[in-house]
Amino acid sequence: MRRGIGKEKSLSRFFWMLGGLVIIGMFIPLVVVFMISFNPGNELIFPPQGLSLRWYFNIFRHPSLLSSFQFSVILGIIATAASLFVGLSGALVLTRRKFRGAETIAGLLMSPLVVPQVVIGIGFLSLFSMMRIYHSIPCLLALHIVLTLPYTLRVLIANLSRCPVSMEEAAMVLGAGKYRAFLETTLPIIKPGIIASAIFAFVTSFDNFTASQFLIWDRATLPIEIYAYITKENDPTVAAVSSLLILMTVGLVILMERWVGLETVTG
């Protein structure tokens, strides 16, 4: 009996340590990047040899970084909006109409999660080349909608299947038309899911590198610009950019937690 408890204790200690290591492993690179960005010297050195905001100011001397940031934000917003629209329509059909093949279709729409991004990128490249479209904007937009759809669809399906149809029916009996009933009941009920999937979709679009790199003709996204920069220069500017991105992500996560609670996202 006693030994059993002792075993259990040491086992639980082992898992605590494992968990701790995972968390440390996740955060160390972020901390390192963050610290390097304050390095006054012009090399990517850890630990930093002083404290300076020099490289943060240096970002502004590189218009390509700034414009690609702007491009990524706009691309992310449009892709998110489109993905939400398609995802919500899809989720409504898949949850409310029980038709044969619904599961298969849902599975296919989730496939960007498992298909290697290199394959997706090359696929899009060949497709657009075939159609002789060599512009970053439409190509990246199409790609990012496809890449973000699994997230919006997944979260919205989870939310909608927890929102019974009887809500809308109750609203209809009470005098609401079909669309009014949806807008008054289902939409506000799944609002947390919509916010959560929007944040997911935006982040996915914003930091996609692997698939996006195949579709860069006239405009580049921020991750690609950062990569291009680092191949040419060896100063901590990219660390400064990364630190700002980390702060932005943390901000979004806090917002998500505030507005909707994280459990609606993972649900």
Added chain:
Amino acid sequence: MKMMNGRAQRVVLENVSVRYGNVSALNNISLEIKPGELISLLGPSGCGKTTLLRAIAGFAPLTTGEIFIGGEPCRDLPPSRRNLGMVFQDYALFPHMTVVRNVAFGLKMRGVPTEERDPAVKKVLTMLSLDGLEERYPRQLSGGQQQRVALARALVVEPGVLLLDEPLAALDKKLREEMQIELRSLQRRIGITTIFVTHDQEEALTLSDRVIVLERGKIVQVGTPEEVYENPQNKFSGLFVGKSNFIEGKVIDCKEGEMVCDVSGIGRVTAKPTPEARDQVQFLLRPEKVHLSREKPLPFEKNCFYGKVEHLVYLGMITEYHLKTEKGFGLVAAVLNVNQSTQKFELGESIWATWSPDDFIQISQSGSEG
């Protein structure tokens, strides 16, 4: 408090059928529900009772037939234009709205201005003893309170007909029984035509002016609770409403106001003759009509049965004895536990069961088997 009197509507169904692909959910239903009447649609799951309610609400498109609410044909009327109140099985309270906003929803949809909405909402909340819960959200309410809010939300728009889809099914037994009585007295007070779906035969008997027994999309029987219980029209109806022994026999002799039949497993039984009885007859016998005794019955008893107590169920007010003859015929008898001197029988004991020929309920064989 008669807020909706005079508005109660008549509901008429004419040859209503609902089919989904090849599946017939409702088959040629015709029915008239009088203004202010409370009827219950009773049957096991899959009998079409919910579909019938949803057809009246406008959620199940009619394949054939027509529904009239207050004389108006409803075939092409969307649910929002039928002026109904409906309480769903899961209540369908809007989780993102407070009690007040839930209840006011129907008035808002009808374009009633806020200053008129508030007193109407307050009145109906008071009527359902929900004062003080105005600013709560549905998840902060108990099951019984949620049920009342759903009812308040349905009633505040002064509907012509109230539709209830197993509204008490989610409540525990004690609360359900309280709500049954409350619902009934509320319905009487406001005099609203009410259609109530239930699979609970006891609930149907408790609440209704008339019970409609449904089986596989068809109406099996329509009648007052008493009629349906005392005079079931077929086997299904008799077995579904209350408990029954089902007895099948062959007519041997029919004379002088007596019909003698041979029942396998018991032997000869005597019933009242009926004109339609020919060769085979089917009877129902309610358990409470069967008398039990240790002594052999006197010779004048027409229907005797000697069996062993195979199983007994003590239910407080009554005790149910499940008897079996040597030839394997089973019979259930119920004994009311009147007082200390009520005779008790032991498990495994062989006793006599008797009943009067009048207690047989002869049923038509035309009804479906099941």
